[in-house]
Amino acid sequence: MGAFEEKIKKLCADRELPGIILLARDNGGHFQYTETFGHKNPTEPIDLDATFWLASCTKLLTTIAVLQCVESGQIKLDDDVSSVLTELKDIEILTGFRDGTDSPILKKAENKINLRHLLTHSAGFGYDHDERYQRWSASRIALGQEEDLSLLGKISKPLLFEPGTSWEYGYSLEWVGVLVTRLSAMSLEQYMQKHIWDPLGIHNITFHPEKKPFVKNNLVKMSRRGGNPTFGLPIRNEEKVEWLDETVFDLSTLDEYGGGGLTGSATEFMEILQSIGRNDGKLLTSAIVDEMFTPQLTGAAAKAYQDGIALPHMQDVFASHKAGTRVNWGLGGMMVLEDEETGRTSGTLSWSGMPNLLWSIDRNAGLNLFYASNVLPAGDFKSGSVQRWFEKKMYMRFQESGWFAREWKGT
Structure with missing residues (x-):
């Protein structure tokens, strides 16, 4: 030694x-x-x-899995994923909060989320520890909405920026995993x-x-x-x-x-x-x-x-x-x-x-x-x-x- x-x-x-x-x-x-x-x-x-x-x-294996789906012709890297991940069809962007409150300001995303965005963390999703998500969640609880602790419940959040325009580490590969399950x-x-x-x-x-x-x-x-x-x-x-x-x-x-x-x-x-x-x-x-x-x-x-x-x-x-x-x-x-x-x-x-x-x-x-x-x-x-x-x-x-x-x- x-x-x-x-x-x-x-x-x-x-x-x-x-x-x-x-x-x-x-x-x-x-x-x-x-x-x-x-x-x-x-x-x-x-x-x-x-x-x-x-x-x-884990993200490497999930990436390999979906790239196999790309190779088999089930989806392309630049395809809009909302045809399969229907939850993302009319997704909104969290742009801020109304003064002095946790009331979120949301706007509909203009760009479509494609698979390449998800695989490169440029789709707009973050993780729960982001202060903006914590305030967004607090606003929903204040309105009496029960917290959904399932996988889809945890990752179904608004975007933090327009798809393809920035980079943020977050739940993108969870969405890719859901995509693989639905395609396969x-x-x-x-x-x-x-x-x-x-x-x-x-x-x-x-x-x-x-x-x-x-x-x-x-x-x-x-x-x-x-x-x-x-x-x-x-x-x-x-x-x-x-x-x-x-x-x-x-x-x-x-x-x-x-x-x-x-x-x-x-x-x-x-x-x-x-x-x-x-x-x-x-x-x-x-x-x-x-x-x-x-x-x-x-x-x-x-x-x-x-x-x-x-x-x-x-x-x-x-x-x-x-x-x-x-x-x-x-x-x-x-x-x-x-x-x-x-x-x-x-x-x-x-x-x-x-x-x-x-x-x-x-x-x-x-x-x-x-x-x-x-x-x-x-x-x-x-x-x-x-x-x-x-x-x-x-x-x-x-x-x-x-x-x-x-x-x-x-x-």
């Missing part, structure tokens, strides 16, 4: 980090890195059987089992861990850095990681959230990354994989996303990028448009999950990485430092192995 591994082992032993799994695979089957560190609960060491709440890593006449679980998991021999990823004993019994216990909120921006401090008893996401829900509902194996999630990275045709054709790795945002939407990574609260957190790094959005995740000092090459596709998980597919270098943990809050600073160190080490070792697909320009 090298100095890198010894350092991570000590961080976990000192409760600076919870249990983590670090995975790296190249597309040719020559380079492989697999390590576990720390504990999955207060008494059991983590191992490769460990399963995680995958949170927003299958549940999202059934669809992914047949069209994603079975082709790759995956058994331990699911929306319903209570129905898969292996997934449920090996689930990593959620943790949180002391002194930090469960939700919200991370606080930079030196407090230890503590185990949580409360539930962050209801894993027993019958609803299948396409934007964040999956639980499963880190090693099996890597199988999906490798399939896309290798472009092996098991999940998608070469043409649609190329589209995934094509920058999708233009104009004001591209600027809104680019400006977002430079915000002060986005610096040095988990899964962050240096201010000024050129970025865009592909289909399934964000894209860097220039080489980064950790080793990532221009065109790498990646995204994270709320409790500090991060996947990346670097087609140019031929390397796929997955950092898996379940610690809160999102953006944990210490997890971010370790993740960037892990990434840099993997690119260095991959280069040293002689199988690196192109000359590395990092340091």
Whole structure:
């Protein structure tokens, strides 16, 4: 075990980090890195059987599912989705509130929402924590409207801007999941089992861990850095990681959230990354994989996303990028448009999950990485430092192995 591994082992032993799994695979089957560190609960060491709440890593699988529907001719990327998602037919935009009240000001959207908008978070949906949605919900409750806690009830909200004109992270992929179920006449679980998991021999990823004993019994216990909120921006401090008893996401829900509902194996999630990275045709054709790795945002939407990574609260957190790094959005995740000092090459596709998980597919270098943990809050600073160190080490070792697909320009 090298100095890198010894350092991570000590961080976990000192409760600076919870249990983590670090995975790296190249597309040719020559380079492989697999390590576990720390504990999955207060008494059991983590191992490769460990399963995680995958949170927003779910979005990649939901994207793959709907792109399969595109390939089969059921829908096109630029089609108006309201022909299937009829709830969106006359959707309104929340433009503000009447003075001194929570009474919303709404106007009908002029642009139609297409599938590309949903896949790139440029449709106009946000998440519940947005203060505008909280005020909108308060106004409905004040009028005596009962809160609908079903999936459709939670995601049926007004837009925050005209479709295609800005960028906001939100419920778009939940709507994509609903779209897949209606196009296929299958549940999202059934669809992914047949069209994603079975082709790759995956058994331990699911929306319903209570129905898969292996997934449920090996689930990593959620943790949180002391002194930090469960939700919200991370606080930079030196407090230890503590185990949580409360539930962050209801894993027993019958609803299948396409934007964040999956639980499963880190090693099996890597199988999906490798399939896309290798472009092996098991999940998608070469043409649609190329589209995934094509920058999708233009104009004001591209600027809104680019400006977002430079915000002060986005610096040095988990899964962050240096201010000024050129970025865009592909289909399934964000894209860097220039080489980064950790080793990532221009065109790498990646995204994270709320409790500090991060996947990346670097087609140019031929390397796929997955950092898996379940610690809160999102953006944990210490997890971010370790993740960037892990990434840099993997690119260095991959280069040293002689199988690196192109000359590395990092340091």
